[in-house]
Amino acid sequence: DVKVTQSSRYLVKRTGEKVFLECVQDMDHENMFWYRQDPGLGLRLIYFSYDVKMKEKGDIPEGYSVSREKKERFSLILESASTNQTSMYLCASTLTKVGSEQYFGPGTRLTVT
Amino acid sequence: GQQLNQSPQSMFIQEGEDVSMNCTSSSIFNTWLWYKQDPGEGPVLLIALYKAGELTSNGRLTAQFGITRKDSFLNISASIPSDVGIYFCAGFPSSGAGSYQLTFGKGTKLSVIP
Numbered sequence: 001d002v003k004v005t006q007s008s009r010y011l012v013k014r015t016g017e018k019v020f021l022e023c024v025q026d027m028d029h030e031n032m033f034w035y036r037q038d039p040g041l042g043l044r045l046i047y048f049s050y051d052v053k054m055k056e057k058g059d060i061p062e063g064y065s066v067s068r069e070k071k072e073r074f075s076l077i078l079e080s081a082s083t084n085q086t087s088m089y090l091c092a093s094t095l096t097k098v099g100s101e102q103y104f105g106p107g108t109r110l111t112v113t
Numbered sequence: 114g115q116q117l118n119q120s121p122q123s124m125f126i127q128e129g130e131d132v133s134m135n136c137t138s139s140s141i142f143n144t145w146l147w148y149k150q151d152p153g154e155g156p157v158l159l160i161a162l163y164k165a166g167e168l169t170s171n172g173r174l175t176a177q178f179g180i181t182r183k184d185s186f187l188n189i190s191a192s193i194p195s196d197v198g199i200y201f202c203a204g205f206p207s208s209g210a211g212s213y214q215l216t217f218g219k220g221t222k223l224s225v226i227p
Contacts, residue, residue, distance in 0.1 A: 104156045105155050107153070
């Protein structure tokens, strides 16, 4: 079974704090993704990575950065959290670049106050 | 980016009924994926489709990759209360800059009345 894990299920942070969300996959997948999910807006891609130390911007990268130092781990960083970053954050991974099954983690519900 | 049109947006059905939902696009897709998401959880992959016309089952769930490659369908037979959740379609477009990024539908919220 593919397993994607995320470091926290729930987080509450204050405005201006630096926030780290960690994701780990155990299937040796090449590609990893960070999404946020908001009511009425669906899933939106923040950043993705096709290889170690490689990253590409998704549709909504502003206010976020990422790090992929090891193949199995992909971190999302909020440099200075703001209330409009309150959301459900979902990590995902796929084996190959195009057309393969994408597996999601359980999600992190982040609240910024 | 691209959008997938998923319908219906929500459904209320009696336990034991069959359910159908679909996803359409204005462009051709190479892969269709169907997910289920429970409240507060991440989406769980139900079925993956890779060829036009392909029909794949997973228990009481059956999904089809449309012949035109612009649509996909998900059917649930004999619904039970644990089928409640939001069902998403997703796909990889066949070409263009977005062909390596998964495109999602907005979801179908299914409620099952016991």
